Amino acid sequence: MTLPGVLLLDAAGPEAGFLATAAAARGHQVHAATTAAAYTGYGPELRGLLAGRVVTDFDRPGRALDEIAAYARRHGVGAVLTVNEYLTGLTAHLCAELGLPGNDPASARAARDKAAMAETFTMAGVRTPYTVLVRDQAGLRAALADPRVGFPCVVKPPSAAGSAGVTVVAGPAGAAEAARAAVGMYASGGDPHILVQAYAAGTEYSIESLTQDGTTTHLAVTRKQVTAGPKRVETGHSLPVRLPPAVEAAVYRETEAAVRAAGIRHGASHTEVIVGEDGRCTVIELGARLAAGQIGVLIQHALGIDVWAALLDIALGRPAALAPTTRRYATVRFVTSPRAGRLTSLSGFPATGPGVPFVRLRAAIGSTVHEPGANSHRLGSFVVTGLDAAEVEERADAQLRRIRIEVEPHHDEPGPVPGRPARTDR
Ligand SMILES: Nc1ncnc2c1ncn2[C@@H]1O[C@H](COP(=O)(O)OP(=O)(O)OP(=O)(O)O)[C@@H](O)[C@H]1O
Ligand SMILES: [Mg+2]
The missing domain is CATH 3.30.470.20 (ATP-grasp fold, B domain)
Incomplete structure (x- = not known):
């Protein structure tokens, strides 16, 4: 019996490498959708794992969708996945187009564009920082004067990742430079708008969850180590964190509401939250993908859950094994x-x-x-x-x-x- 093929949107990076290895080890043919430039960076090990590739341009998503869907149909692809934050929307659209388990394409923007995310979360009753979309200098002045924002506040680009262009602004003096840093993320095109957001004080965690047929299982709560000061850069992650039961319940409640609002039906999510001293949980953002920063490796070693196999099963529409098999750290x-x-x-x-x-x-x-x-x-x-x-x-x-x-x-x-x-x- 021929197994369905597995298609990764962008196979670069360790997480995609683990997924490709897991799929190949189970006997699936592994395919990659990639740009020509990105493919030149694929190492020999990854190239050796791939049964084929479709070279496309992700900056033209309509065309990429048609090209990748045609390729997937030709090659018997039965699962489409990505660990690339920027490609989660395209992945949702592809799964819908091919009739494969995936997320709701109509909500996918809410998991990628932080302006849409803030609006969607607010409408769904998810506790999230008050957020203003700023289009020009007058808008920036108005946002900074808005008492619902206040100081410190956070200035960030709506659709970047990896903390790039995000600044915590202590007072009016730092706002102009922060806005320039956020707009700088669009030097090569894109939406030159920025977000000004109320600051949520507290301790940062992320929640790593897998959703199958609309049912969400939280694998772990991760403590994020982040630098202080204007640039919040992650310095480490640790898991599993055990929160007091009432706090854990609040964190899971907000996470589940966020996962639902972002249209996540089949797949991983990484929800970043801040828990205040009063135990209240604020959702900073959500990604419709497995966490980066080796969190998948941490889950594997601390909890014995094979996240790569689980992600594959979910994408193939098979029941995934999500129960911990070990209790380490x-x-x-x-x-x-x-x-x-x-x-x-x-x-x-x-x-x-x-x-x-x-x-x-x-x-x-x-x-x-x-x-x-x-x-x-x-x-x-x-x-x-x-x-x-x-x-x-x-x-x-x-x-x-x-x-x-x-x-x-x-x-x-x-x-x-x-x-x-x-x-x-x-
Ligand atoms: N509203 C906020 N209140 C408090 N801190 C914030 C807020 N927004 C962002 N931060 C801090 O800035 C960091 C980066 O912000 P954010 O997660 O929005 O950007 P990102 O580029 O998506 O980051 P990454 O991809 O690394 O998760 C957060 O992890 C947090 O430390
Ligand atoms: Mg983040």
């Missing part, structure tokens, strides 16, 4: 550069081994590195697992302290000692 640390410049040396990076199941170093010696301002500025990451949360966190921090990074300032940038490498402990 896992954390990931993101390694960042202390300053911008040229990376001259990096040592002490952990290797995979017992208690360290995943290591990824993506910065090459000699490459340009940045102060952390977005997730794309990470030099690498590593995962630490074990039975005890405190022990795992300590081991991860100790491992991070052992990493030595040397960065030489670019000649046109001011540095601490011009022309000489700066040495740090990170």
Whole structure:
């Protein structure tokens, strides 16, 4: 019997690699929809896994939909998935077009465009920060003067990801630069509008959920470690977090309402929330996809749930195994550069081994590195697992302290000692 083919929209990155590997291991033919440029970055291992590819242009979604659907029909594709935030809408439309299990295409924009998300969540009664869509300077002034926004507030682009262009603004003086940073995300086209949002104070978590036939199972609550200050950059994630029962109930209630409002019927979701001191939960955003940042790896090692197999089963319309099979703890640390410049040396990076199941170093010696301002500025990451949360966190921090990074300032940038490498402990 020939198994249905599995089509990944954009197969780049570790999460897509895990999915492709899981599908191929089960005997499915794996296909990728990719741009010509992205395909040049696919490594030999991934290329070896692929039975075929359809090269398209995701910036022209109507045409991409037709091209990919035609390819899928020709190749007996029975599941369409993506882990790419930007392609969740196209994936929903493709699943609908092909009659495959997927999300509601009519609601898919609410999971991608934060202006639509704020409107949809507010209408559905999901607690979400008060949000104003700003189109020009006068709109920005009006938003900043709106008492429902107040200070601090958050300025962000409506449809970027990876914290790019997001700034927490303490007072009126910082607003103009924050707006420029958010608009800067559209340098290559797109919607030049920005969002000004009320600030939700509290502790950040994400909820990793899988929905099958409209029934949502929460796999884990993840604690997000995020920098303070104007640029909120993720420095690590840990799971599972056990919240007090009343808080957990509030978090799941808001998450479920958000998942429903975003039209998620078959697939993963990653809901980011802030829990205030009063225990109230505010939904910051939702992605109709598995979390990035190695959270899938954390779930696998802490809970023994094979998220890749589960995602495949859901996309194929088969019952997925979602019950934990182990009770451990896992954390990931993101390694960042202390300053911008040229990376001259990096040592002490952990290797995979017992208690360290995943290591990824993506910065090459000699490459340009940045102060952390977005997730794309990470030099690498590593995962630490074990039975005890405190022990795992300590081991991860100790491992991070052992990493030595040397960065030489670019000649046109001011540095601490011009022309000489700066040495740090990170
Ligand atoms: N309204 C808010 N109140 C408080 N903090 C916020 C708010 N909006 C954003 N932040 C902070 O900024 C971070 C990035 O914002 P957001 O999640 O909206 O952007 P993103 O680009 O989608 O990020 P990512 O893709 O990394 O999740 C959040 O994780 C949070 O720390
Ligand atoms: Mg986010």
